[in-house]
Amino acid sequence: MTPPRHPVKPATGTDSLLVLIPAYNEEGAIASVVSEVHRYVPGAPVLVIDDCSRDGTSFCARSAGADVLALPHHLGLGGAVQAGYKLAFELGYEYVIRVDGDGQHPAADIPRILEKLKSSDYEMVIGSRFLEANGWRSSFARKMGQSFFRAVLRPILGQSVHDPTSGFVGVNRRALQVFASSFPLEYPEIEALVVLQRRRFRFIEIPCKMRPRTTGRSTITAVKSFYYIIHVLLGVFVNVLKWDRRPRPSQAPGSRIDSVHNTGRDMRHS
Amino acid sequence: MERLLNVTTVVAIVLLLLVLFSIRRAHIRVEYSVGWLGTAVGLIVLSRMPSVMRFAARHVGLGDDPPLALFLTAAAVFLMMFYRYSIIVSHLRDDNIALAQRVAILEFHIQHLRQRVPE
Numbered sequence: 100m101t102p103p104r105h106p107v108k109p110a111t112g113t114d115s116l117l118v119l120i121p122a123y124n125e126e127g128a129i130a131s132v133v134s135e136v137h138r139y140v141p142g143a144p145v146l147v148i149d150d151c152s153r154d155g156t157s158f159c160a161r162s163a164g165a166d167v168l169a170l171p172h173h174l175g176l177g178g179a180v181q182a183g184y185k186l187a188f189e190l191g192y193e194y195v196i197r198v199d200g201d202g203q204h205p206a207a208d209i210p211r212i213l214e215k216l217k218s219s220d221y222e223m224v225i226g227s228r229f230l231e232a233n234g235w236r237s238s239f240a241r242k243m244g245q246s247f248f249r250a251v252l253r254p255i256l257g258q259s260v261h262d263p264t265s266g267f268v269g270v271n272r273r274a275l276q277v278f279a280s281s282f283p284l285e286y287p288e289i290e291a292l293v294v295l296q297r298r299r300f301r302f303i304e305i306p307c308k309m310r311p312r313t314t315g316r317s318t319i320t321a322v323k324s325f326y327y328i329i330h331v332l333l334g335v336f337v338n339v340l341k342w343d344r345r346p347r348p349s350q351a352p353g354s355r356i357d358s359v360h361n362t363g364r365d366m367r368h369s
Numbered sequence: 370m371e372r373l374l375n376v377t378t379v380v381a382i383v384l385l386l387l388v389l390f391s392i393r394r395a396h397i398r399v400e401y402s403v404g405w406l407g408t409a410v411g412l413i414v415l416s417r418m419p420s421v422m423r424f425a426a427r428h429v430g431l432g433d434d435p436p437l438a439l440f441l442t443a444a445a446v447f448l449m450m451f452y453r454y455s456i457i458v459s460h461l462r463d464d465n466i467a468l469a470q471r472v473a474i475l476e477f478h479i480q481h482l483r484q485r486v487p488e
Contacts, residue, residue, distance in 0.1 A: 108481070170473045174466055182470040186477065284466060 102164035103137045107144040110191040116143045116213055117192040119183040121176060122200030123150040126159045133163035135206040136198065140213075146186070147200065150179040156200075176266075177284035188272075188279040196269040204267040208307045212269040215305055222274040222300035225260075226267030226307035240324065248289060251332065255339055256296050261304055263289045274300055283334055286327055290334040297338060373436040374416045377443075381412035401457070404450045408443070415439055 107117065118136050122129050129147060136145050147160035151173040160167050168182060180197060187195045194216050198204045208226055215224045229245070245264065253259050266288055270278065277298060283290035295302060388405045391397040397405075415422055422435030422442075431437050 106481070107477075166477075168473050168477050171469050174469055178466045178470065182473055185470055186474050189474070 102134065102162070103141070104164040105137075105142055105144045107146050107166040107186075107190065110193065113193055114217060115192045116140070116194045116196065117187045117190075118143050118145045118209065119148065119180065119187065119195055119197045120145065120160075120165070120200045121148045121150060121179040121183065121197070122152065122156050122160065123173070123176075123179070124152045124154050124156060125200040126152070126154040126156045128202040129156050129165075129200050130159045130163040132198065132200055132202050132206070133160055133165040135202075136209065137164055139206040140209050143209075146183055148179045148183045150174055150176075175285050177282055177287035180287060181278060181282040181284070184270075184275055184278045184282065188275045192275070193272050194269060195275055197266060199266045203309050203311065205308060205310065208267070208305075209269075211305060211307075212267075215303060216269050216271050219303065220301065221303045222271055223295055223302045224269045225262065225265050225302060225304045226309070227262035227265055227304040228307065228309050229261040230304050230306035244324065244328065247328070248331070251335065252289065252292065255335065256292060260292065260302075263292060265307075267307055267309070286331050286334075289331050290338060293335050293338040297341065370419075370434075370436055374419060374439070377416040377436070377439060378413055381409045381416065385409035385413070401454075404453065408446050408450065411446070412439070412443055415442070 110117070118140060120129070120132060120136070125132075133145055133147065136143070145165040146168055147156070147165045148168045149157045149160065149170060151170050157167045157169055168186060170179060170182060174182070183197075184195065194213060196209055196212055198206065198209070204226065212224045212226060215221065245262070248263050249259060249261070252263055268288075268291075274295060277295065277300070278291070281294060283294065292302065385406065388397065388402050388409065392399060392402050416439060419435045422438045423433060425442075426432060426434050426438035429438065431441075
């Protein structure tokens with residue numbers, strides 16, 4: 100059966116959505132990820148950003164009905180995602196939702212993220228593993244890392260973030276414009292929060308039930324963890340220390356990170 | 370002391386020749402070789418003029434120790450060069466990423482234009 104195909108072309112309308120899937124050596128999972136997105140978000144164009152994979156990621160993605168943005172050499176996650184953001188911004192898309200290519204993010208949650216983006220003024224919606232007890236299991240080291248970054252980010256963002264390393268995020272066109280010109284290139288998720296916060300944009304988390312990866316390997320190995328922490332901390336503080344004449348977040352109305360639960364009720368933290 | 374200065378002279382001459390050879394083989398662009406050539410020539414000159422280094426050593430509180438003053442000077446120069454080249458490499462990497470992204474986006478557009486043009 101021929102897979103559904105919705106080509107990535109210049110967007111029309113005010114609620115155009117593009118689903119971005121950055122992928123590196125994900126030939127084992129990418130086809131099912133693309134198919135799942137087509138199933139839960141029918142009609143939405145899917146763009147796989149192939150970060151110069153050495154396997155058949157591009158072929159599998161195209162076979163499943165996605166368009167592929169093939170990078171000429173390996174840029175890393177941030178560079179790949181930003182390439183997708185740049186293309187989406189140039190083509191005029193209003194909303195972009197990023198899904199990882201390893202199959203951890205359930206496409207069934209994309210409509211909820213999109214709905215939240217459309218129905219609110221939040222520039223960014225984050226699919227969170229930890230907002231509600233959903234059976235997600237992390238290693239002890241990862242739990243410690245998450246707790247550490249939550250503690251570091253809380254005073255900087257003025258609000259706790261439950262899942263700062265989640266790659267399951269949706270952005271509207273205002274955030275897209277920022278990310279197209281300024282996006283962290285390595286380990287981007289945490290720094291991206293600070294980048295948006297510096298522009299007084301608003302974020303919200305919604306609970307998502309994520310799956311363990313079934314193929315491939317995580318880019319964050321035990322050996323890289325220490326480097327990861329140092330790198331992210333440096334990136335966060337460099338962004339914080341950038342001189343900005345605009346009012347501080349505490350002086351700006353509505354500049355907090357909020358959370359929303361499955362009930363749809365906003366949980367605004369003071 | 371004299372032997373240490375002689376060793377410095379030899380090392381600086383080797384550095385000078387290595388950089389010149391690399392320029393000739395186009396391994397280093399001329400604009401990035403100036404710092405290395407200047408440092409090598411400076412080391413040669415200073416290592417052959419112990420009186421200058423002795424004068425400098427006395428004035429910065431190193432006593433009568435020209436080799437130490439020479440090595441500290443060289444270390445400072447090399448640190449500044451490493452810092453400068455770190456900045457250059459960082460800029461080049463940023464440019465490289467932006468170019469790679471642009472190439473990918475342009476290729477994407479070209480492929481879609483080709484698909485729209487009838488054979």
